[in-house]
Amino acid sequence: MELRKKMNDKISTIAAVADQLPGVVVIHNIQDNLKVEYMSPLGLRQIGVTLEELQQMGPEFHTRFFNPVESAEYVPKLIHGLLERNSEHEIISFFQQVRFHEQEDWMLHLSTIKIFMRDDAGRPLLTITIAMCIDPMHHLTAKVNRILEENTFLRQHYQRFSHLGPREREVLKLVALGKSSLEIAQDMFISEKTVNTHRRNIKVKLNAHTSFELSQYARAFDLI
Structure with a gap:
């Protein structure tokens, strides 16, 4: 008491x-x-x-x-x-x-x-x-909501992303930045054929089919 x-x-x-x-x-x-x-x-x-x-x-x-x-x-x-x-x-x-x-x-x-x-x-x-x-009319609200959405995406897709190797993550970053396979090959000092192999493997592991889906992973996991 x-x-x-x-x-x-x-x-x-x-x-x-x-x-x-x-x-x-x-x-x-x-x-x-x-x-x-x-x-x-x-x-x-x-x-x-x-x-x-x-x-x-x-x-x-x-x-x-x-x-x-x-x-x-x-x-x-x-x-x-x-x-x-x-x-x-x-x-x-x-x-x-x-x-x-x-x-x-x-x-x-x-x-x-x-x-x-x-x-x-x-x-x-x-x-x-x-x-x-x-205030929902404040510009900060939209930015914070994007962060919350990215955090939700991260939680839901962490297992898939964890299957990517270091080189695949580097390729994913450059793809999300809009670079072509040739540009990525030059940046990473590998062949364009190897880059395309990485890109195919990334799409399979992430079950991602569009550039937007790949960019979602890159943003949520702080690659860009």
Whole structure:
């Protein structure tokens, strides 16, 4: 009961000023299956639930309001990263896609998270997150969405890309840059016939048939 009172008192200090902050404040309980202990009124209005409903959701909170593909990956990584570093001063930043109440489109947010409170044994207990919605009309949104799409492509196609050898990756890079087989042969000091063999093998291994598909691999895996 004493710890519960300390938690409530700690959360109250944030609740008193949360609506004055330029973003949504969320406090999670790491030791209770990532239960949401608090969300600022702005966030509750946006997703259309009460704090009591949110507190009863548990992990469903992440799959219901956030992109499920992304949340399945970044939530465990974030928590693991915080617990591994175990520092009061460690702040992790990340992008996430949130769906507001009765809205079909995902809204891009920039969020930061840190350890907010520890239990009596010094173990991390609460985290605090501040999430800021990025204006969909801002040019940055389109750029960030492209990065997120590339990351999704990378996760989905990593196994195929891993089958490419170093020379094939070099050829893929030059192909994505628009160079011809002759130009690639001159750059790599190999025959044009060898370049064409590499190109055929790359297409087979990646199951890619167009220049656009090859360029997707080159961008997602930082070849260009």
